[in-house]
Amino acid sequence: MQLSCQFIFWVVLFSLFPSLYSLPLPLPLPLLPTNNISLYGNALFRNNGISLTQETTCLPSSSLADIGRAFYVFPIRFLDLKTGAASSFSSHFSFSIIPNPLCPFGDGIVFLITSNADSFSFSNGYMGLPNPNPQGQDSFLAVEFDTSFNPSLGDINGNHIALDVNSVVSLASIDVLSKGFDLKSGRRIRVWIEYRDSAKLIQIWVSYSQTKPPSPILVAQIDLSKDFQEYMHVGFSASNGPGSAMHMVDQWRFKTFTAYQPSMNPMDAIEQGYCFMCSPDSDPDPEDLFNSIPEDQTHNHKTSHKSKLKLKLKLGTMGVALVCLIISVAIVTAILAVVCYFMIMRKKRRVGRRRKRSQTGLLQMNNVPxxxxxxxxxxxxxxxxxxxxxxxxxxxxxxxxxxxxxxxxxxxxxxxxxxxxxxxxxxxxxxxxxxxxxxxxxxxxxxxxxxxxxxxxxxxxYLPNGSLDRLLHRNSESAIFLSWSLRLNIVLGVASALAYLHEECARQIIHRDVKTCNIMLDDEFNAKLGDFGLAEVYEHNCASREATIPAGTIGYLAPEYVYCGVPTVKTDVYSFGVVVLELATGKRPVAEDGTVLVDWVWDLWVQNKLIEAADPRLSGRYNVLEMERLLIVGLSCVHPNHEKRPMVKEAARMIRGEAPLPLLPPMRPTVMIRSNVFADSQDIFNFDGDRTPTADDSGWFSPRSHFSRA
Incomplete structure (x- = not known):
């Protein structure tokens, strides 16, 4: 991974040898925090931080809102125009909202990345976010810490965190009270915001302590390369509306990174210190306070900011100036020595922690439990x-x-x-x-x-994102929504696991319980198949397999397995096909009204309306050809005739577009199955619609998904 742009700055008001401000130094000094930050509106520096708004008397609703903004003075490069790739970034800061007990709360505070630092709105509830631009020339990304409830803007309540992209109507939001946080408590709240362009994923962590929590409070899928301009401004905005509160920000740290090189091992990147996910320290690194501004950030801006680097001369003689120069060089040398010492010690501690984890971790080098x-x-x-x-x-x-x-x-x-x-x-x-x-x-x-x-x-x-079933079917409990790209990645991950079990293991393993509840997701939403309590292990090419009592979950069981009780790789393929249809449609295998997913998708195929099966929650944000391909592969995997089903590895190649799609019949197929479990039964079952069973049908079945009995 190459570092294209990295700047780290902390909003910490400090005085380091005040007399240095007036010394005639020929060497350029780093920008101090007051020079690093541009303030707008009612914002001002106060108490080792920035107060974006001030405590005032309550304003009538018709009055203009109390608005304050603070931006880093230089625009930051976020987009590579040649490749169209956006930079990944991370930000760590702390803030507090101090209420006025005599007034209602203000609107709240936002972390803001915008193409136009001068565009903002006085509307209540906007928190100073940019006005809507009908020409679409300006763009912005905002993370809201909203303390006002405005239903017209889609707010879920008056105490939530939300993500906005080019609109004050949020893309995703989460009630923080339900997570144990209160934006209105007046307490200092620490925030970590990270965007990884390779995964098109933004994650937000919140804590009252200096320790970053293990799981994010809000995760959303977004492609900023489509919304960002080449250079953007980074900072904060807040407003009070008709209320009153002080919105304070301090200890702000920000980094941008280019995309990973495929040839580089991510673990190597971590050791080099350029890892996107590395948590920032709770206190500023000594070297962070004196980082110079990268050249690509100061390009075409040096002339306009030269005045910020000039120091007033108060000593008039050359002799005194020479003495001051020597003192300054000595001080800078001492500071650099301290910085090097802390860097070396921090590296030693990091190596020690890695060694300790390797010695005390649960997994041994040979991966034996x-x-x-x-x-x-x-x-x-x-x-x-x-x-x-x-x-x-x-x-x-x-x-x-x-x-x-x-x-x-x-x-x-x-x-x-x-x-x-x-x-x-x-x-x-x-x-x-x-x-x-x-x-x-x-x-x-x-x-x-x-x-x-x-x-x-x-x-x-432990896999922090839980089961696929929870995210896909119980999304109201979570702020995470599975985008189309994540769903395709999950399908291919499950297919890879099943192909390994069926064809690549030393012995063939039939899972027998493939379903969304048993598919877990790691912190990057990669699928991992689990729960092998029903698994069957066979030698490869084993010809004799005894019938067992069918086990598994209704809706995922292959018809021949239900009737014959013999598990095969093709019964796993059927279950996999149901999972594929679940991810494409967002529906459960068997709905509360009794509708069977497999039947419903087959009916749409017969009516030539297959694309109508797509999950409406995707709102059309998917590739139509990929959606049709996934639905057709899903139907081929749930074909009533197990001989017509593809192997999982072949199904994965079809989904990736590396193999031609199967030819499905224009009408839903029916297949006659001889039952082993009910071979001695005298009952006659009708699974073939209006066809009247004959004497030769005894013990044979043409299955339908709902297994209805005549």
């Missing part, structure tokens, strides 16, 4: 406290745990109370399967286990 004691498990989960529960299933409860090293893990505790002797133990099956051969980047990795007394526990890596 570690056996843990029950005491260690209880310590990690606070005695299996209910507040630590992150998931519950039929046979196990999953807790979020924390190891002494600080590593977060998922602790799966199996329930032994309802186990029958004739039922296979899910713990034994899952443990044997995972330890056997499963090491793949799209499989949830087993890190430890415990078998002590009556407790059976498996410890997995």
């Amino acid at each position: 570690t056996r843990l004691s029950l005491a260690e498990i209880k310590s990690a989960t606070l005695g299996f406290h209910r507040n630590r529960i992150v998931g519950e299933g039929a046979s196990a409860v999953v807790y979020k745990g924390s190891l002494p090293s600080g590593e977060a893990v998922a602790v799966k505790r199996f329930d032994q109370s309802n186990q029958k002797e004739f039922v296979r133990n899910p713990f034994t099956t899952e443990f044997a399967t995972m330890v056997g051969c499963l090491k793949h980047k799209h499989l949830v990795q087993l890190q430890g286990w415990c078998c002590e007394g009556s407790e059976l526990v498996l410890v997995y890596e």
Whole structure:
């Protein structure tokens, strides 16, 4: 990764040897904070920070809002016009909103990146954001910390964080009270904002402490290369509207980065100190206070800002000037020595922490899961406290745990109370399967286990974004929305995992329970398949497979598996096809009104209206050809005839456009299946619409998804 533009500045009002301000120094001094920041409106420097608005008497609604803004004096380069790529960036700052107890709250404060620093609105609730521009020449990105409730602007309440792009109507928002934060408390709140252009993802963290939380409070998918101009201004804006409050900002740090080079190992980039995700320190680095401005930021701006670097001369003799010069050089040399010392010590501490994590981490170098004691498990989960529960299933409860090293893990505790002797133990099956051969980047990795007394526990890596089911079908509980590019990436990740299980493992593994609940997402929304409690392991090319009692989830089960009870790779393909249709349509396998997803998509195909199956929440923000391709591949995977279904690896090639799409029949196909489970049954089932069953149909079925019985 190459660093194209990096500037770090802190809004900390300090006086370093005041007498230096009047010395005639021939060497250029770095810009002090008061010269780094341009103030607009009612903003002023106060109490080691910037007060964007002032505490005033309550204004009538017709009065102009109390508005203040603060911007870094130089515009920052955010867009490479040759490649069209936007720079990634990170920002860390703290702010507080101090209320006036005699007045209602003001509008709030925003972190703002805008192409026009002079454009702002006096409208209530706008927080000084730019006026709408009908010509579309100006653009802006704003992170709101909104303390007013204006339904006409789409606000969810009067205490929320939101993301705006070229409009005061928010793209995404989150109620911070529900997350344990109160913007109106007057407390100092620390914020981390990070945008990664390679993933087109912006993430926001909030904390009362100096420690960055493990999970962001707001995540949104956005492509800023389509909205940003080459140079943008960075800063803050706030307004009071009819209310009154002081909006204070301090300790501001900002960096921009170019995109990653594909040839560079991301871990190497972390060690070099150029990692986009590196958390800023809670206090300013000594070297940050004296960083010079990069050349590409000062291009064409040097002349207009020369006056800011000039120092007044108060000493008139050359002899005194020479003495002052020597003193200044000595002071600068001492400062550089201190900076180098702190840099060396910080690097040593970082190396020491990495070494300690490698020694105390749960995963050993050979990736063999570690056996843990029950005491260690209880310590990690606070005695299996209910507040630590992150998931519950039929046979196990999953807790979020924390190891002494600080590593977060998922602790799966199996329930032994309802186990029958004739039922296979899910713990034994899952443990044997995972330890056997499963090491793949799209499989949830087993890190430890415990078998002590009556407790059976498996410890997995913790995936902060939870299950695909939660984000796809319970989006009202989360500020995260899965964009089209993320959905395609998730489909291909699941396909890669299944292809590994079916064709690349030493032994063939049939998962038997592929569904959105068992697909987990890491911090970058990469899919990882988990829960192998129902898995079957076979030798490759095994011809004889016994029929079992069908197990799995209704809506994901292949028809031949339900009737015959024999799991194959093609039964996993069917379940995968249902997941594909879920991601494309946003619908559950079986809706609350009983509508079966597979039936519904087949009906649209027959009516030549397949594209109408696309998830309406995407609002058309997808490639139509990619959507049609995904729906057709999904239907081919849920074909009633298992022989017509592709292998998962072939399905992935179709989704990527590397292989031709299958030819689907114009009408929904029906297939006759001989049942092993019900071979001795005298009942006659009709699964073929109006066709009357004959004597030869006994024990044969033409399945439909809802499995209705005549």
